[in-house]
Amino acid sequence: MKRHRNGEIWNFESQTPAAGAGVILGLDGGTTSTVCVCLPVAMPPAGPLPNPLPILSRAVAGCSNHNSVGETAARETLQEVMAQALSKACSSRAAVQAVCLAVSGVNHPMDQQRLLDWLRDIFPSHVKFYVENDAVAALASGTMGKLHGCVLIAGTGTIAYGFTEDGREARAAGAGPILGDWGSGYGIAAQALTAVMRAHDGRGPQTKLTKNILDILGLSSPDELIGWTYADPSWARIAALVPVVVSSAEDGDEVANRILYDSVQELADSVIAVVRRLRLCDGGDTFPLVMVGGVLEANKRWDIGKEVINCISKVYPGADPIRPKVEPAVGAALLAWNHYIKEL
Amino acid sequence: MKRHRNGEIWNFESQTPAAGAGVILGLDGGTTSTVCVCLPVAMPPAGPLPNPLPILSRAVAGCSNHNSVGETAARETLQEVMAQALSKACSSRAAVQAVCLAVSGVNHPMDQQRLLDWLRDIFPSHVKFYVENDAVAALASGTMGKLHGCVLIAGTGTIAYGFTEDGREARAAGAGPILGDWGSGYGIAAQALTAVMRAHDGRGPQTKLTKNILDILGLSSPDELIGWTYADPSWARIAALVPVVVSSAEDGDEVANRILYDSVQELADSVIAVVRRLRLCDGGDTFPLVMVGGVLEANKRWDIGKEVINCISKVYPGADPIRPKVEPAVGAALLAWNHYIKEL
CATH class of the missing domain: 3.30.420.40 (ATPase, nucleotide binding domain)
Structure with missing residues (x-):
């Protein structure tokens, strides 16, 4: 985890327990707003998902489409909304196991690669990342995390x-x-x-x-x-x-x-x-x-x-x-959780 | 003729004869460029027009569509291109008898009225003004100034x-x-x-x-x-x-x-x-x-x-x-000339 110029975003982490329970982040980044939700890793890996889902926190920020607001502003928004969700869940980057970033404007493998590199720079090295077009989060919100x-x-x-x-x-x-x-x-x-x-x-x-x-x-x-x-x-x-x-x-x-x-x-x-x-x-x-x-x-x-x-x-x-019953950010989180469980 | 903040545009007039021969200005203002031509008032009022036309001068400037560059920049461009055409023709505002301003972005009587008021502020009170959409200059370029x-x-x-x-x-x-x-x-x-x-x-x-x-x-x-x-x-x-x-x-x-x-x-x-x-x-x-x-x-x-x-x-x-043989700015000038001759 490197220091960032805007490292103060993560200052709250000094007050969170060193080793909290594992969490998953799901982000839905649109042209109007960006939503991040935090789910616990500990959900039954088989059978039906808990209803309602044990969503630990939810944070909202502005536009994160790099075509619309530029790359720097888009990344600041993404970082802020993730920090907010973790802070609200009394968690920290050390507890994160997987992140699914589903953002509009990801149309090309190059867009994907740039965001992956950037995520790797923010989080500990063991974290799993999934970067997708925001449509993928919408699909997952209807299928409860299954990509089909x-x-x-x-x-x-x-x-x-x-x-x-x-x-x-x-x-x-x-x-x-x-x-x-x-x-x-x-x-x-x-x-x-x-x-x-x-x-x-x-x-x-x-x-x-x-x-x-x-x-x-x-x-x-x-x-x-x-x-x-x-x-x-x-x-x-x-x-x-x-x-x-x-x-x-x-x-x-x-x-x-x-x-x-x-x-x-x-x-x-x-x-x-x-x-x-x-x-x-x-x-x-x-x-x-x-x-x-x-x-x-x-x-x-x-x-x-x-x-x-x-x-x-x-x-x-x-x-x-x-017609999905949960929002796309939850779809993104379930997608990351599904991937993570399978890889275990 | 009032003083303008950018009055220095007209400084050249102090070196032109006080009462030169009467002239007509025709402007074609597009989204890419603006052209102004200067014609003498003295052309045969009936029968065929001289061929080639006795064009006294021609000046070119940038965009003068107010929807595209804003009203201030559009007007500065229009004023500059008119001053340039008059200066090249060794003439001055005192010699101008009629102006036809044909600019893209004139879609509404209000657009027309604003430009007329602005022209009245620049030129002597006897000058005749015609403000049109730039399509009108294109028509006149094909009909040699006749609006039909x-x-x-x-x-x-x-x-x-x-x-x-x-x-x-x-x-x-x-x-x-x-x-x-x-x-x-x-x-x-x-x-x-x-x-x-x-x-x-x-x-x-x-x-x-x-x-x-x-x-x-x-x-x-x-x-x-x-x-x-x-x-x-x-x-x-x-x-x-x-x-x-x-x-x-x-x-x-x-x-x-x-x-x-x-x-x-x-x-x-x-x-x-x-x-x-x-x-x-x-x-x-x-x-x-x-x-x-x-x-x-x-x-x-x-x-x-x-x-x-x-x-x-x-x-x-x-x-x-x-297919017109002259450019739209010449069409605009002929249109102003036709109007002027008829009103005499």
Whole structure:
């Protein structure tokens, strides 16, 4: 364990017992916030997991996507949130047995390697590390730590990520709005804004989206949407318009319905591509299909999540839809715990 | 004429004759550069214009789109380029009779009003001002200053802008990439990048775009396109991939061909929407269709501009395609000159 410039983060350790009970850390690092949970190593290694899980502590911090805030800020956030979780659990780095860091923006083995090297520098040498894309934590949150099946995330962004039981993996989408994540919240909202512009200038049909979107944004003309859109490049700000699109579709607006049906197909296509490549459903096998994110969670008449499941089930009847009962950070911790138990 | 903080821009005027011959300024302000030309008022008010035009001077500066660089920087650029053009023409503000400022980012009467107020503050009170979107200068560059017909611009962005002879105007598209300018250079390239991601993760068919785009960017895998794309938010950098899409289509790639045909339809739809709203082609009237921008100027086997004209002509046979022989800043100057002569 080397000294860090910001070593004061770890000062609390001088007041914790030298050899506490072993713990596991699970981190879910997104573009909005980062969550770290601490679990005890001592859970029954076979049979059902304790319910509720004996979560020792939970800490929350800001964004840890290095593409968004830069590498230095991302690492400081990760270090702080881990220190906070350990401090709240009255534990210390000496007690840590395994860490699973699941962060958005990990798209390449190089991203993974850099984070692994950095973790090794912070923790004692015996600690096991797992660095993954945050989609993997979401999958594990639905399967209680088992890496098998496919997860579909559709919030501001979207990605499908799958694992076979023998460790092969595949992903689809997750490349952001410029590279065609049309089923994401951002994609749905951008298509709705586009439909308003097209109705306004005569390229497209009239739509209730015009009045509904202008009302909610307090604007008086579609021309003002241009200024509104480019005033702030935040993807989440655009994606926040999804509920207006859903309510317009529920109101019978054809343009809004078309956008939602297209997005359902896009989201289903991502899952289908992953399942096909991994042969998750060969010979009628069933596989967990974990569904996560605001776009899939709307419990309204127009239920995007339900439509996506229908669409996938027509191609792969073995899809077993799961809405996770624990958060992704817990999924990450269970994943680290599973790995650790197996390696023992 | 008030004093300005940056009044030293105008110091050269103390060395120019108190009452020089009357001049006209035309400005074309884009996101990349701003051009100002100076024409003499004394040209024959009827009959054909002199050929070549007696352009007194030409000055070039950087970006003057206030959405892109902010209002202060945009105005400094505009003031500097006007001062430079007058200084090169051995003229001064006292000789200016009319100014046409055609700048990108003027989307709303409020944008127009702010620039008019600012111009009034710089020039003597008798000067006539015309503030327009830069598309208007492009139209005037094809019609030699007459505001009639429709211009289609397709470079990094795209817009269609039209005027009737009695002064009604309409536009379509021009709302940037988030709001659906799919026929633009940026739109074409973003669709190509998306097609590469879809081929890579199994959502879409294989395409020659993959090898061709990775080769030109020096990348080894489509995964690396994510980092490349979001490393720099410049739209022009993405749009620079259009020639790869065109050459892939010429090579027979179906995905690239589909993207180009869809973009042709998008571009034609913009013009058709404007012509329909303005009734430019009622009763078989002909109207000037001015075509401007890199996307429309490719003189290859796959000629996007030619295909767009074909597409429009099927709906409006009266479209009379024009490729401008002068630059948009000259169009702006001719527009100011025409207005000025009429008002005399």
